[in-house]
Amino acid sequence: MKRAHYSLKELGDAGEEEVSRYLQGVGLLIVDRNWRIKGGEIDLICEDRGVIVFVEVKTRRSNLFGTPFDAITPDKALRLQRLALAWMTLSHRWGQDYRIDAVGVWINSTGSFELEHRKAVL
Amino acid sequence: MALSSVRTMALVGLDGHVIDVEVDISEGLPGYTLLGLPDTALMESRDRVRSALVNSGFTWPNRRVTVSLSPAWLPKKGSNFDLPIAIALLIATGELSQESCREIIFLGELGLDGSLRFVRGVLPTLVSSLKSGFTRAITPMANNREASLVQGMHSVCVSSLVAATHFLKTGELEKWETFEEKDLDQIALTDLEDVVGQKSARFALEISAIGGHHILFLGPPGTGKTMLAERMPTILPPLSHELALEVSAIHSVAGTLHERGAMSSLPPFVAPHHTTTAPAMVGGGVHVIRPGAVSLAHEGILFIDEAPECGKGVLDSLRQPLESGEVTISRSTGTTTYPANFLLILAANPCPCGRFSGRGKSCTCSSVQIRRYLQKLSGPLLDRIDIRTFVEAPTRVDMASLDVGESSERVRGRVISARQLSAERFKGSAWTLNSRIPPRELRKRFAAEKSAMSFLHTELDSERLSARGFHKVLRLGWSVADQKGHAIPTREDIEVALQLREGMDLLL
Numbered sequence: 001m002k003r004a005h006y007s008l009k010e011l012g013d014a015g016e017e018e019v020s021r022y023l024q025g026v027g028l029l030i031v032d033r034n035w036r037i038k039g040g041e042i043d044l045i046c047e048d049r050g051v052i053v054f055v056e057v058k059t060r061r062s063n064l065f066g067t068p069f070d071a072i073t074p075d076k077a078l079r080l081q082r083l084a085l086a087w088m089t090l091s092h093r094w095g096q097d098y099r100i101d102a103v104g105v106w107i108n109s110t111g112s113f114e115l116e117h118r119k120a121v122l
Numbered sequence: 123m124a125l126s127s128v129r130t131m132a133l134v135g136l137d138g139h140v141i142d143v144e145v146d147i148s149e150g151l152p153g154y155t156l157l158g159l160p161d162t163a164l165m166e167s168r169d170r171v172r173s174a175l176v177n178s179g180f181t182w183p184n185r186r187v188t189v190s191l192s193p194a195w196l197p198k199k200g201s202n203f204d205l206p207i208a209i210a211l212l213i214a215t216g217e218l219s220q221e222s223c224r225e226i227i228f229l230g231e232l233g234l235d236g237s238l239r240f241v242r243g244v245l246p247t248l249v250s251s252l253k254s255g256f257t258r259a260i261t262p263m264a265n266n267r268e269a270s271l272v273q274g275m276h277s278v279c280v281s282s283l284v285a286a287t288h289f290l291k292t293g294e295l296e297k298w299e300t301f302e303e304k305d306l307d308q309i310a311l312t313d314l315e316d317v318v319g320q321k322s323a324r325f326a327l328e329i330s331a332i333g334g335h336h337i338l339f340l341g342p343p344g345t346g347k348t349m350l351a352e353r354m355p356t357i358l359p360p361l362s363h364e365l366a367l368e369v370s371a372i373h374s375v376a377g378t379l380h381e382r383g384a385m386s387s388l389p390p391f392v393a394p395h396h397t398t399t400a401p402a403m404v405g406g407g408v409h410v411i412r413p414g415a416v417s418l419a420h421e422g423i424l425f426i427d428e429a430p431e432c433g434k435g436v437l438d439s440l441r442q443p444l445e446s447g448e449v450t451i452s453r454s455t456g457t458t459t460y461p462a463n464f465l466l467i468l469a470a471n472p473c474p475c476g477r478f479s480g481r482g483k484s485c486t487c488s489s490v491q492i493r494r495y496l497q498k499l500s501g502p503l504l505d506r507i508d509i510r511t512f513v514e515a516p517t518r519v520d521m522a523s524l525d526v527g528e529s530s531e532r533v534r535g536r537v538i539s540a541r542q543l544s545a546e547r548f549k550g551s552a553w554t555l556n557s558r559i560p561p562r563e564l565r566k567r568f569a570a571e572k573s574a575m576s577f578l579h580t581e582l583d584s585e586r587l588s589a590r591g592f593h594k595v596l597r598l599g600w601s602v603a604d605q606k607g608h609a610i611p612t613r614e615d616i617e618v619a620l621q622l623r624e625g626m627d628l629l630l
Contacts, residue, residue, distance in 0.1 A: 067184050072151050102151060121150045 138250025
């Protein structure tokens with residue numbers, strides 16, 4: 001779905017869609033999407049050869065207000081950490097290895113995507 | 123390369139320690155961690171360095187940046203780590219090669235625009251760098267005068283981060299104008315000529331300069347105590363290159379080098395106010411231990427006006443440096459020693475109302491008040507002061523006289539030749555000044571003429587002189603003899619010395 005104009009919600013969704021396609025492309029298994037509890041939301045939960053991977057997706061049109069990665073403040077990082085543990089508990093995955101990745105997505109005015117995947121950022 | 127390291131120096135007192143500034147840029151969320159006991163100013167370096175890099179046209183790595191200053195146990199302070207951190211970052215981001223920055227000491231504070239600013243302590247830092255085997259340094263342009271003083275050190279002074287990187291890449295220096303710095307030696311200073319009359323006080327000053335004897339001036343306000351003390355630097359021999367460097371190093375750490383002139387050979391003159399605190403006097407500070415007045419007066423004069431008004435602890439804090447010529451300050455962050463070999467000049471009014479002179483007719487103080495006032499000085503501190511002189515108000519004859527007093531230059535000439543005499547005498551000894559002759563040597567090798575000694579012994583027997591006083595008078599006697607060109611103190615010299623020492627025992 002290539003479009004030039006998105007609302008904020010559509011922008012985020014489009015970014016997440018792009019990322020899930022990319023992750024599946026590099027061999028990850030999508031376990032869950034937009035998993036949401038009271039404390040917040042995890043964008044993507046995947047499995048990479050036995051390792052649970054929690055993915056935070058940040059989509060931006062430009063770097064004018066900082067890169068997507070700048071948007072993950074220490075505060076948000078802590079919340080991600082907590083959410084990940086909550087998911088592990090609720091899914092009875094305790095003891096399994098896990099990591100938290102961040103993927104930055106840039107959408108330019110022509111509607112094409114650019115991705116940067118940073119592994120184990122926390 | 124995501125890992126880099128450059129060298130800088132951290133000062134503890136006047137000694138520099140080589141510091142490795144390591145930068146690691148790793149994957150992960152953007153962040154900045156600074157390790158290695160930084161103080162507040164150093165913590166703030168993150169924001170300065172970031173802005174400086176961006177405003178100099180470089181990119182700030184949007185990744186996890188870890189900066190480590192090792193050895194980690196040494197507390198680091200101040201802003202002179204900005205430049206080394208920025209350079210290490212530029213190496214880590216691939217802007218500069220690690221090779222080009224090897225064996226160079228970097229120093230400097232960055233402005234947000236990428237300009238390089240003045241930092242304190244460049245002189246002792248570079249001296250220590252040289253001792254540690256470094257011969258190249260990059261320092262701020264504003265420090266170029268002191269940087270150029272260290273012989274054998276190739277200091278490149280730059281005015282900005284861009285200029286520094288340009289030099290590292292191409293070896294080209296930026297064009298710059300030489301800084302016009304006032305040289306205090308050239309400025310017409312105060313002169314002893316200005317002092318009207320005061321023959322005995324002048325003499326006391328000269329003897330003090332010859333032998334390094336501490337002085338107490340006692341006299342009513344307005345008689346010229348301060349004037350006399352201020353002129354002391356002009357009659358002392360100029361500092362040798364080595365000593366001037368040492369003095370400049372202390373002033374560099376204190377940030378007062380600009381006022382003094384980078385390589386002034388004039389002995390420093392420091393006059394703390396009598397309300398000063400003990401830490402300001404001997405040095406102190408929480409994280410950074412700064413030199414105090416006693417160290418700023420190293421190889422020069424420490425003048426305390428209205429000495430009895432000083433806090434008791436403040437005057438007593440002078441005892442250790444007077445004894446050892448250095449001062450050691452301990453704080454939670456460590457212990458620092460600064461040199462503090464100074465000549466002490468105290469000035470005091472004879473009484474609280476200040477009008478006691480001559481027979482004390484116009485004085486309104488009670489004898490108890492006077493005693494209490496001067497008692498603040500007595501005790502161990504006063505013991506270390508060899509010369510006590512009463513400074514009387516100049517008489518009508520003095521004021522009307524058209525003769526100007528002797529000029530500083532002439533007095534200085536005599537001081538220098540007298541000091542040569544004593545230096546000759548003390549060749550091979552640990553001391554160079556008459557006031558430093560140890561008591562044992564004084565009785566054995568440096569006794570006065572026979573008649574002079576028997577005169578002193580009589581004084582001792584009649585309990586007009588204590589054992590310590592005996593030694594002090596003998597030391598003063600040597601200075602008087604040097605001034606007069608006598609090979610050994612004569613009875614007359616000793617009598618003059620006794621006058622200088624006991625001239626106003628009536629009051630004390």
